[in-house]
Amino acid sequence: MQNRTLAAQLAAEPTGSIVVLDGWIHRRRMLAHVSFLVLRDRSGMARVVVKEPPARAVLDGLGEESVVRVTGTVHANPAAPAGVEVIDPVIVPLGEPAATPPLELWRPNVSGGLASRLDHAPVALRHPRAQHSWRIAATSMRGFRETLTEAGFVEITTPKIVGTATESGSNVFEMDYFGQPGFLAQSPQFFKQMMVGAHERVFEVGPVFRAEPHDTVRHLAQYTSLDVEFGFIQDHRDVIAQLRDVLAGMIRSIATYAAASVEALEVELPSVPGVIPRVHFADALRIVGAAPDEPDLEPAHERALSQWALAEFGSEFLAVEGYPMRKRPFYTHPQPDDPRWSNSFDLLFRGLELTTGGQRLHRRSDYRTALAAAGEREEDFAAYLSAFEHGMPPHGGFAIGLERWVARLLRVTNVREVTLFPRDLHRLTP
Amino acid sequence: MQNRTLAAQLAAEPTGSIVVLDGWIHRRRMLAHVSFLVLRDRSGMARVVVKEPPARAVLDGLGEESVVRVTGTVHANPAAPAGVEVIDPVIVPLGEPAATPPLELWRPNVSGGLASRLDHAPVALRHPRAQHSWRIAATSMRGFRETLTEAGFVEITTPKIVGTATESGSNVFEMDYFGQPGFLAQSPQFFKQMMVGAHERVFEVGPVFRAEPHDTVRHLAQYTSLDVEFGFIQDHRDVIAQLRDVLAGMIRSIATYAAASVEALEVELPSVPGVIPRVHFADALRIVGAAPDEPDLEPAHERALSQWALAEFGSEFLAVEGYPMRKRPFYTHPQPDDPRWSNSFDLLFRGLELTTGGQRLHRRSDYRTALAAAGEREEDFAAYLSAFEHGMPPHGGFAIGLERWVARLLRVTNVREVTLFPRDLHRLTP
Structure with a gap:
């Protein structure tokens, strides 16, 4: 034939x-x-x-x-x-005649609102624009992995069912695990840190789960987390530098392997500066005119800071470093010269937080102090703590939410637009 | 510095x-x-x-x-x-002095039995042999993806929380999903088939979950499934041919990027024949001397068939095609000239089943018949069936269990030996 x-x-x-x-x-x-x-x-x-x-x-x-x-x-x-x-x-x-589709796929933009497209996802995802959109996601993952593999990172796969909630007790899905309570992993944070002890440089691409009780355009009950963790760093600025290379690699991968999709969707691929501009959280508050004791940046602040970075540095990316320790998880490394601040950062991209990362604690004694301050019991973190008991280097990492990244690239407001079969408060099918 | x-x-x-x-x-x-x-x-x-x-x-x-x-x-x-x-x-x-490790990592083979190594995984995984073993797994994933990407396949990510059990009602983890029952996906089967309607050729590397109530050396509650599905095939032999290329690519990747690990662990990498030898299930029963009405192959049969393939064809791989329809899931395509048999196969590697795959049904009317015969209600599969209602090509695919693959390569009996943090009946930590 x-x-x-x-x-x-x-x-x-x-x-x-x-x-x-x-x-x-x-x-x-x-x-x-x-x-x-x-x-x-x-x-x-x-x-x-x-x-x-x-x-x-x-x-x-x-x-x-x-x-x-x-x-x-x-x-x-x-x-x-x-x-x-x-x-x-x-x-x-090559089969039976197809029934009339619930959406008109032949139109330049598929007919139907978002809810209808999600209900009919098996058909709606065939639309050329939906195909292009997903190819941007797929080539993003490719660029992420290729950049890290080239830099000596090892891919890992870690458990998605865990015995204790990772990040916090809230927003966690609980399940029955052979008669005992189990939880769906909210991040591979503890595992990727432990694996730094073995391979120094690790990454994972996998699902994470948040029982997000609010219906927002930015949150999903399951999303794809692009996780990185590596050892022998000076501080969080080494992490920002690695993140810079990863983002550049992802964009290069899209430009190379999804050129037709970039053209069809008229995607404006950002250029990543050789060094991502940084601003300290305390200075960021001043720049946006917020009170100096604000513990976090509001969405309007993030937008204003992105505009400032574009005007000041010509960069669509801005790293805000030094977030207040009291708003960061217990494993966050403090800023050595002022422990009110942390060696952690958020990366802003086009007015929104894209990534959180930073340096982690690496001394067993620091974990003892941090867990006590957080009111947590050491026995709930026994395996995790054993890694630090037995020698861990200074290390740090970050995580990029794939759907949020693609949404920002495509200038789409709702992450559901760029997720194959989104899961949220109201949606468990298809 | x-x-x-x-x-x-x-x-x-x-x-x-x-x-x-x-x-x-x-x-x-x-x-x-x-x-x-x-x-x-x-x-x-x-x-x-x-x-x-x-x-x-x-x-x-x-x-x-x-x-x-x-x-x-x-x-x-x-x-x-x-x-x-x-x-x-x-x-x-670069940190505090480490406490004495619970296992002696400096020995050529780490001290302690499997249970002890799993209990102390954050430390045990640092052992050079454990590092090498995982590098074989990581480069296997790399070869899997690179081979498929090169052949025009698109990577997908699919929901791990689903509204109905995928493969069967048994061995499924149930959970509370915002007040309604949810289940952990036992495979991405339905999603990958639906996505053939959009991208024709798709693959996924992700966790799958089985509430396996038995304590065996081959089963885990979570494992990494390397899933492939593609359209416009003639029959399952096109699927076997694609599987052949994928396995060859995985082995090439290991040989190229994990050469030091292959040497350190003395891994004998198999060579994949240009065409994987096939035997029909009915002939396989004859070859091993089993009764002609046996519905499945026993472990001893699988070992005997692997020996037969090695002697007959010099191949460590053998595809057994035509498995009885009554033992296969409802979406399996029957053998056109004799519907007692199926267009599905198991791939045997070194005496064990490595992969199950085959051609799937693609006509809406065939699903109607198959679901009725299986005693299933169509409304439980509404979204899945909508893909077939609206035009699907002849298609098929397969799934490789990463841990089982690495265990066979390394000639290790227990899959826990090659899993970073295994989950089973008794193990939810670390």
Whole structure:
């Protein structure tokens, strides 16, 4: 049997040659004496001109989204997409005729609101724009891994069911684990730190779970966390430098491997400065005119700081370092010269927090103090603490939420727009 | 400050030059007039010769696993590992002295039985053999992804909390999802099939969950599933051919990027034949002398078949195709000429089942029949079925259990040996 030709390869075939195309009927237009079939496959679209009555009859019986094999002749036509179309086709269904889709996939923007698109995700995700959007996500993950692997990091996989809540007791999903209480991991934080003891430099791409009780455009009950942790750092600025390289690698990967998607969605890829500009939290409060005892940045502050960084440094990225210790988790390393502040940071990108990271404590005795101050019991962290008992280097890391990253890149407000099958307060299917 | 030199880079440094090494005290030997320090970092080991009393005193106060910075002079010595050692060192601790480890990491094989090593995983995973073992796993994932990406597959991430049990109602973890029952995904099967409708060719590397109530050496409550699904196939033999390429790519990746680990663990990497030999289930029963109405292969049968394939074809891999439909899940495509058999297969590797795969149903009407026969209600699969309602190509796929794959490669019986923090009936920590 003849090999399949992809739609995107059609223009390279000589006029007059016979090709076999497999794909979905993206759109039919049935005119009086001719029908046009737009065939969609993973590479794009091909136009098929159907004049012969038998082929017209077959097409007439197959609704949009039916899967077909088209055998036809390549024909140059400057009016067709990429200057080429297929004529004299034989159309053979590869399954049953498809029922009319709940959304009109052939429109430039798929019909229906977000709720409808999420309800009909198995169909809505076929839309070319949805495909492009996901390719940006997939190539982001690729760039993340390739950059880190190149720098000597080792990929790890860690448990998603844990015996104690990772980050805090709230917003955690509880479950029955063979008769004892188990929790879904809110982050791989403890595991990635422990693995620094083994491989020094580790990363993980995996799901994390938050029982987020609020319905917001930024939060999901499950999201994909791009986690990094590494040892033998001076302080959190080494972490920011590594984050800088990772972001640059992700953007390079998108530009290289998803160029067609960047073009189709008109994505403005940011350029990452060689050194990401930094501002101390205390200075950030001054810049935005907030009270000096504010414990956190409000959304309006984050937007103002991003604008400031763009004006001041021409950078769409800004690292806010030194967040107050009292707002950071117990494993956060304090700023050595002033323990009110921390060696941790948030990375702002286009007005929103994209990443949190920093230096962690690495001395067993510091954990003793920090857990006591947080009112936590050491026995709940026994395995974790054993890593520090037996020698850990100064280390730090960060985590990027994949969906939030893609949403910012695509300038989309709701992370659900860029998640394949989002999970939230109201949504457990599809 | 001078840049850090890794242990593995030491031999490339000129004799007499000053180097800075960071790492863990792997082993100390304190003799009367000289001490030897073996320093471990992510690249390997370096020998440091400590003669000066101040440095001897520092070393004396630091137990194994303490983290130090060593600044010293490179010195050629044919008796040292890689022909080089560090002399005249200044040793500075980078943290507190480590408590005596619960396991002796400096032995060629870490001390302690499996249970003890799992209890002390944060320390035990530092052992060089454990590091090498995990590097085989990490480079396997790398090869899996690279091979598929090269072949036009798109990586996906799918929900791990689902509204209905994926594969069957048994062995599923149940949880409270904002007041309604949720389940941990036993596989991404339905999602990867639905995504074939969008991207044609997809893969996922992610955790899957089985509430396995039995304590076996082959099963975990969470494992890493390497999942593949793709459309426009003829039948399951296209799936076997793709699996062949993926396995070859994984092995190539290990050989290329984890060569030191292959050597250290004396791993015999299998060669994958250009076409994996196949045997039909009915013939397989005959070959092993089992009754022709046996519904499944017993472990002894799998071992005998692997021996047969090695003798007959010189292959460590054998695909057993045509498994009885009554033992396969409802979405399995029957063998067209005899619907007692299926277009599915198991891949045997070194006497054990490594992978299950096959062609799936793609017609909406076939799902209607299959679900009715399985006694399932269509409304429980509404979103999944909508994909088939609206046009799906003939498709198929497979899943490789990462831990099982690495265990077979390393000829290790218990999958817990090659899992970072295994989860089972008895183990929810560390």
